[in-house]
Amino acid sequence: MLADIVEHLICPVCGDGLALGERALGCPRGHAFDLARQGYVSLLTGSQAPGTADSAAMVAARADFLGAGHFAPLADAVADACHTAPRAGKVIADAGAGTGYYLARVLDRLPYAAGIALDVSKHAARRAARAHARLGAVVADVWRPLPLRGGSVDVLLNVFAPRNGAEFARVLRRDGTLVVVTPTPRHLEPLVERLGLLSVDESKERRMAESLSGHFTETGRRTYEFPMALDRAAVEAVVGMGPSAWHTESDDIRRKITELAESSEVTASFHLSTFESRS
Ligand SMILES: C[S@@+](CC[C@H](N)C(=O)[O-])C[C@H]1O[C@@H](n2cnc3c(N)ncnc32)[C@H](O)[C@@H]1O
Ligand SMILES: [Zn+2]
Structure with a gap:
């Protein structure tokens, strides 16, 4: 619920703290953000969400697929990485959280933690708001200043979603951990070829390293690969x-x-990397 996380949120207009009212989150300067009926809040300002927001249909497909457990081994690996982080801590945020599936699995393992699901898609935020009792869902754009206090996050997750190295470094605590999951070029073989899907861009890995390298040092990296039987x-x-x-x-x-x-037998293949801030 938003009540679990509101102390870590800041007003996207003026940067001041936010308090939870009956119908809105508000800052001392009078900026107010309506609570959606479904339990999330949008802290987007100005114009529309970027075109990369997942649509209702994409989010529904994701919820179906994840709900069937096909990526459960990855969710376990993400939860392990958060659990064993040097500062597992109390505040776990997920940038580009989608339906909140991974964050909810992490919160299951950390009974005293609260989770902040950030996503630019309101359809995603709507689902994430229901994903776990200790999770609050916020509509926010990773490419703009995140509506989170500096140094407020113990572990930041980023699973198949855009990365903003400078903002990730600002919101993480000094000894906090960033956990990043990306698909490898083998992900979804042989479907990619058989169906003519967009394949994982081989230069993506390099771009990820570049986007984070100024702010973070990689402290661990593992590859997870498992077969899935998909109807x-x-x-x-x-x-x-x-x-x-x-x-x-x-x-x-x-x-x-x-x-x-x-x-069809389809391969799931991911890299899971952990990073710490450079200080
Ligand atoms: C491939 S999905 C991954 C979702 C989730 N992490 C998962 O693995 O189930 C990418 C997510 O990033 C979100 N997204 C895209 N651009 C974004 C942005 N600029 N800021 C925040 N979220 C964004 C999309 O709406 C979508 O939910
Ligand atoms: Zn304000």
């Missing part, structure tokens, strides 16, 4: 929640899915 509905969900959902040729992809066998 056609699960294949449709994994396609619908990913970058290919933006693809103009989605009709063609849908047709190819109907031609797949009843069950």
Whole structure:
């Protein structure tokens, strides 16, 4: 709930603290942000959300796919990484949290922690708000100043989502940990080729290292790989929640899915890296 995390939030207009009222979050200077009926708050200011926000359909596909447990081994690995972080601590934030699936698994393992789910998609925030009792969901853009107090976060998660090294470093405590998950080029083999999906950009890894290197030092890195048996509905969900959902040729992809066998063996393959701030 927002009550668990409001002390860590700041007003996106003036940077002052925020307090939780009956219907809105407000700062001492009178800036107010309505609470959504579904329990989240939008701290976006000015114009619209960037075009990278997941749509309602993408978020629904993601919720279906994750809910079926296909990425459960990854959720365990993320929870392990948070649990064993030098400062597992009390405040866990997730930048680009989506449905809140990973953050909820982390909170299950850390009974005294509260979770802050940040995502620019209100459809995602709506789901995240229901993902765990100790989780508060906030609509915010990773490319703008995050609405979080400096040094307020013990562990920051970032799973398949955009990274803002400077802001991540500002909101993390000095001895805090950043946990980043990215897909490897083998992720979703052989579907990528068979369906003509957008593949993982090989230069993505390098860009990630560059975007964080000025602010963070990598302290650990592991690769997780496991097979998944996916029926056609699960294949449709994994396609619908990913970058290919933006693809103009989605009709063609849908047709190819109907031609797949009843069950396909698909590889899940991720890098999980931990970083600490450079001070
Ligand atoms: C591939 S999804 C991953 C979601 C979640 N971490 C997971 O793995 O289930 C990427 C998420 O980042 C969000 N996103 C995209 N651009 C963003 C931005 N500029 N600021 C915050 N979130 C953003 C999308 O709305 C989407 O929920
Ligand atoms: Zn204010």
